[in-house]
Amino acid sequence: MKKILFAFAIAALLAGCSSQPTAPVDDKSASTTTTDTTSTTTSGTSTSGVSGTATGAGANPLKDPNNILSKRSVYFEFDSFVVEEQYKPLIQAHARYMSATRTAKVTLQGNTDERGSREYNIALGQRRADAVKRMMTLMGVQDVAIETVSFGKEKPRREGHDEASWTENRRVDIIYFGE
Amino acid sequence: MPRSLRLAFVLAALILLPVAPAPAQLTIEIIGGAGTALPIAIVPFEGEPAGPAGITGTVGADLARSGLFKLVDPEGVRPRPTRIEDVQAAAWRAKGADAVVVGSARPLPDGRVEVRFALVDVVKQTPLVAMVYSVTPAQFRVTAHKIADIIYEKLTGDPGIFSTRIAYITKAGTRYQLQVADADGSDPQGIVTSNEPMLSPRWSPDGTRIAYVSFESKKPVVYVQNLATGARTAVANFRGSNSSPAWSPDGRTLAVTLTKDGGSQIYIMNADGGNPQRVMSSPGIDTEATFTADGKSLLFTSDRGGSPQIYRLTLGSGAVERLTFDGSYNVSPRPFPDGKGFAFVRRDGGKFQIAVQDFASRQVQVLTAGPLDESPSVAPNGKLILYANEVGGRGILAAVSSDGRVKQRLVAPATDVREPAWGPFPRP
Numbered sequence: 259m260k261k262i263l264f265a266f267a268i269a270a271l272l273a274g275c276s277s278q279p280t281a282p283v284d285d286k287s288a289s290t291t292t293t294d295t296t297s298t299t300t301s302g303t304s305t306s307g308v309s310g311t312a313t314g315a316g317a318n319p320l321k322d323p324n325n326i327l328s329k330r331s332v333y334f335e336f337d338s339f340v341v342e343e344q345y346k347p348l349i350q351a352h353a354r355y356m357s358a359t360r361t362a363k364v365t366l367q368g369n370t371d372e373r374g375s376r377e378y379n380i381a382l383g384q385r386r387a388d389a390v391k392r393m394m395t396l397m398g399v400q401d402v403a404i405e406t407v408s409f410g411k412e413k414p415r416r417e418g419h420d421e422a423s424w425t426e427n428r429r430v431d432i433i434y435f436g437e
Numbered sequence: 438m439p440r441s442l443r444l445a446f447v448l449a450a451l452i453l454l455p456v457a458p459a460p461a462q463l464t465i466e467i468i469g470g471a472g473t474a475l476p477i478a479i480v481p482f483e484g485e486p487a488g489p490a491g492i493t494g495t496v497g498a499d500l501a502r503s504g505l506f507k508l509v510d511p512e513g514v515r516p517r518p519t520r521i522e523d524v525q526a527a528a529w530r531a532k533g534a535d536a537v538v539v540g541s542a543r544p545l546p547d548g549r550v551e552v553r554f555a556l557v558d559v560v561k562q563t564p565l566v567a568m569v570y571s572v573t574p575a576q577f578r579v580t581a582h583k584i585a586d587i588i589y590e591k592l593t594g595d596p597g598i599f600s601t602r603i604a605y606i607t608k609a610g611t612r613y614q615l616q617v618a619d620a621d622g623s624d625p626q627g628i629v630t631s632n633e634p635m636l637s638p639r640w641s642p643d644g645t646r647i648a649y650v651s652f653e654s655k656k657p658v659v660y661v662q663n664l665a666t667g668a669r670t671a672v673a674n675f676r677g678s679n680s681s682p683a684w685s686p687d688g689r690t691l692a693v694t695l696t697k698d699g700g701s702q703i704y705i706m707n708a709d710g711g712n713p714q715r716v717m718s719s720p721g722i723d724t725e726a727t728f729t730a731d732g733k734s735l736l737f738t739s740d741r742g743g744s745p746q747i748y749r750l751t752l753g754s755g756a757v758e759r760l761t762f763d764g765s766y767n768v769s770p771r772p773f774p775d776g777k778g779f780a781f782v783r784r785d786g787g788k789f790q791i792a793v794q795d796f797a798s799r800q801v802q803v804l805t806a807g808p809l810d811e812s813p814s815v816a817p818n819g820k821l822i823l824y825a826n827e828v829g830g831r832g833i834l835a836a837v838s839s840d841g842r843v844k845q846r847l848v849a850p851a852t853d854v855r856e857p858a859w860g861p862f863p864r865p
Binding site: 365373375376377378381384385406407408409410412413 | 634636637652680681694696701721724725768811812830856
């Protein structure tokens with residue numbers, strides 16, 4: 259019975275996700291899609307709003323700056339999709355949290371620096387997100403609880419054309435459903 | 438600039454901004470021309486309005502912009518010729534012209550205008566073409582582009598592209614817009630506006646629809662939009678990322694890159710959505726598929742050999758062949774309409790440049806200097822390649838002839854422009 263309920267919960271989450279109406283788009287007036295200009299780590303489309311601070315930082319381990327779960331970014335070398343050793347504790351912590359919180363669902367958003375083809379960079383960002391996902395599933399997280407997507411070089415966190423910006427932008431962000 | 442003064446400028450700019458700004462028009466500058474530009478005199482047509490409302494100004498601008506023609510000032514030849522039989526070859530040869538265009542615009546009783554034009558080769562002293570159109574004054578621009586197309590084809594042997602349209606993405610702050618404009622940059626229209634990135638616009642072969650990738654639902658999704666009705670469909674919105682649309686030459690199917698089954702892989706699906714069929718299986722990245730002109734194969738980018746390189750998949754047999762070997766980063770293949778080769782982006786010592794490669798000889802010719810050239814799009818006559826680059830940190834469009842000799846820059850004020858796509862020849 260527990261298993262069935264879990265399946266229902268996942269199905270409901272997936273349905274909620276896929277039936278999310280696409281923002282209307284028009285040809286004249288200002289845009290109608292939700293703005294998310296400053297950071298790719300906060301997704302503005304959910305009903306819960308962008309921050310979970312209303313219940314206090316201590317209540318939510320995902321928001322507690324002292325908790326490793328508040329760290330969400332895995333960084334990569336140029337042209338690489340290899341997850342470096344230093345990020346394994348971070349990924350492990352999220353994998354444990356997700357395994358313990360069976361309703362938790364994440365999107366892993368892959369990003370690249372600005373160099374190279376836009377479409378190839380979508381694929382490279384996807385590969386980075388897939389590499390983090392593979393690690394999480396090996397650590398026991400259900401495949402259906404993780405969606406990997408890529409922003410390529412389209413949503414840089416830092417707009418500069420220098421090594422520091424590129425380093426910051428070669429990244430996978432872990433975004434929990436509803437954030 | 439003192440802060441208060443700067444603020445005043447910003448405020449002034451805000452006040453002057455219209456509520457719903459019309460898209461800024463691209464203006465095209467020629468920054469390098471063919472060494473052998475053909476000298477041509479275009480005599481203002483008898484009866485046409487002076488200035489931009491007329492016809493010959495547009496014809497001359499089209500031909501000059503191609504870089505293959507040099508305009509000879511027609512002033513001083515008296516009487517001004519309007520018909521083939523008026524053209525005195527010797528007078529035009531003395532002015533240095535090899536060809537002369539003459540014509541007239543006469544009002545018809547029904548309110549339309551009869552536009553006549555003729556092209557004369559004054560070297561061989563033979564008329565090359567003469568045409569008559571009955572049009573409304575509102576159709577003068579379209580007619581002028583048609584006339585320029587005919588002149589271009591008669592004198593170069595290749596079809597003209599002055600009646601075609603282009604699409605591109607603009608970015609102003611966080612506002613992205615998919616725009617469509619005439620090939621000369623005029624009449625820009627906003628097609629889609631979003632606060633999330635869009636990329637990879639691709640024209641359907643009949644020019645009625647555009648496929649593109651939008652991030653509006655926080656992930657890449659492929660849409661197809663009808664230009665006449667504005668109706669659009671999310672044709673690829675599967676789990677994961679959906680990107681890199683490419684139309685088959687018959688307009689019925691799209692090649693897309695999907696990650697729904699793990700990894701970035703290429704599928705062919707119905708252009709109105711549904712039935713994605715994976716075309717091959719690779720352990721790495723496969724993306725950026727484009728159909729060759731005969732529809733029988735796909736060119737695509739893959740890292741299956743350890744670095745991103747361009748490959749060809751023959752759809753009938755499933756055979757895959759690597760095409761690029763020189764360098765560690767060759768991406769974004771775009772086949773030429775004559776089936777003889779393709780344009781692509783290569784990285785050379787950290788610089789990204791537009792190059793072309795011949796299928797048979799495998800010879801590569803680098804056309805641009807970089808350093809950040811990307812997203813090439815080949816004109817339907819195969820003679821120009823439109824691409825994106827950056828000047829002073831701002832994205833602009835540029836074009837280079839497929840022999841590398843003619844270079845143009847397309848500039849829009851205060852807007853980042855990227856992701857150009859050249860539309861097909863207009864259907865009659």
